[in-house]
Amino acid sequence: MKAIVYDRYGPADVLRYADVPTPTPGDGEVLVRVRAASINHGDRAVMHGSPLIARLAFGLRRPRETVLGRDVAGTVEAVGAKVTRLRVGDEVFGEMNQRGFAEYVTAPEAHLASKPAGVTFEQAATLPVAATSALQALRLGGAGPGRTVLVNGASGGVGTFAVQIAAALGAEVTGVCATRNVDLVGSIGAHHVIDYTREDVTRGTRRFDVIVDLAGNHPLSAFRRLLTPKGIYVSSSGAGGPVFGPLPRLLAAAVLSPFSSRKLRGLYARRDLADFAHLAELVATGKVTPVIERTCPLSETAEAVRRLETDHARGKIVLTV
Ligand SMILES: NC(=O)c1ccc[n+]([C@@H]2O[C@H](COP(=O)([O-])OP(=O)(O)OC[C@H]3O[C@@H](n4cnc5c(N)ncnc54)[C@H](OP(=O)(O)O)[C@@H]3O)[C@@H](O)[C@H]2O)c1
Numbered sequence: 001m002k003a004i005v006y007d008r009y010g011p012a013d014v015l016r017y018a019d020v021p022t023p024t025p026g027d028g029e030v031l032v033r034v035r036a037a038s039i040n041h042g043d044r045a046v047m048h049g050s051p052l053i054a055r056l057a058f059g060l061r062r063p064r065e066t067v068l069g070r071d072v073a074g075t076v077e078a079v080g081a082k083v084t085r086l087r088v089g090d091e092v093f094g095e096m097n098q099r100g101f102a103e104y105v106t107a108p109e110a111h112l113a114s115k116p117a118g119v120t121f122e123q124a125a126t127l128p129v130a131a132t133s134a135l136q137a138l139r140l141g142g143a144g145p146g147r148t149v150l151v152n153g154a155s156g157g158v159g160t161f162a163v164q165i166a167a168a169l170g171a172e173v174t175g176v177c178a179t180r181n182v183d184l185v186g187s188i189g190a191h192h193v194i195d196y197t198r199e200d201v202t203r204g205t206r207r208f209d210v211i212v213d214l215a216g217n218h219p220l221s222a223f224r225r226l227l228t229p230k231g232i233y234v235s236s237s238g239a240g241g242p243v244f245g246p247l248p249r250l251l252a253a254a255v256l257s258p259f260s261s262r263k264l265r266g267l268y269a270r271r272d273l274a275d276f277a278h279l280a281e282l283v284a285t286g287k288v289t290p291v292i293e294r295t296c297p298l299s300e301t302a303e304a305v306r307r308l309e310t311d312h313a314r315g316k317i318v319l320t321v
Contacts, residue, residue: 003067003102004301009049015302023106025080030109034074035121037100037319039308040129041238043068051245069100073124083109091115093124095271101301103321113276118284126290126316131279133269134161140265141210141232145170153214155181160291160315162212163190168287176201213237220252220264227262236267291315
């Protein structure tokens, strides 16, 4: 089968569209024929082996796992022993432990949720990492009806979900993005849009109950000033230094938080089948529509990763298989 393979760390040039053996499902696993996949910053991080601390998990000198890709949607092609829920022919989506950018992938059935008929494979493939991160960040911040929510980085993969989910929860949403995305962010449900090239949100007078920060481009103290007295700031920015990445910022948030009624929290999004099912339902019922900047064939993954690396993707980039 064809897959996106890399055997050394580096920029997108290390990615190859190559032949690899088709996997067979073990006990408790299913074989999925991948129909669509989506790219996340996590894929970029394991491709670069950066920040360096991540190599403790992914392989010190070279990647231990040589096929890239976490988010997939597809059809169950075969089931291993001890699989109880899924059947051949089921349409599913979920988050893999890598190996997703391929024609076939094996995964524990516990990593896969059922795809509703009203959701396309391309849409389903956008949900596991980005939409789940948005949902879990909003939950961590306590977003809900009547709460004021700021989404910094509102036009990207996670941000376009965060804006829509917050609006669906009944919050008053403010999105921050670049000029060219102002209309988009307004069209997906933000009540107010701030163009960061013209206005610095941290110097404004508006205050927020919840801040979901996906850009990490201001000091924590500046964001804390923007919170209402019991407001919560959630940092989900993966940016940071070459060795420890976002860890110092997340650590600083944890250390500073107890000394104020305004809380600073770090997001560690995790795979959750109940969240996957809830998000798919939001899409199936039209409350959330994944924003897909472009869809390209699996063979063009390297080019798609280069686009993500600009940090200015508009919504999600999807691969079709
Ligand atoms: N902690 C976790 O569990 C977790 C989970 C998922 C993602 N993440 C992290 O969350 C971040 C966002 O992920 P993503 O998939 O949404 O990335 P993305 O699709 O690349 O989007 C990045 C967004 O940042 C915006 N941006 C760039 N410079 C900005 C600035 N100065 N002010 C405000 N916005 C700015 C861009 O908007 P414009 O194009 O409009 O400038 C773009 O929409 C990444 O760092 C990722 O690693 C963390």
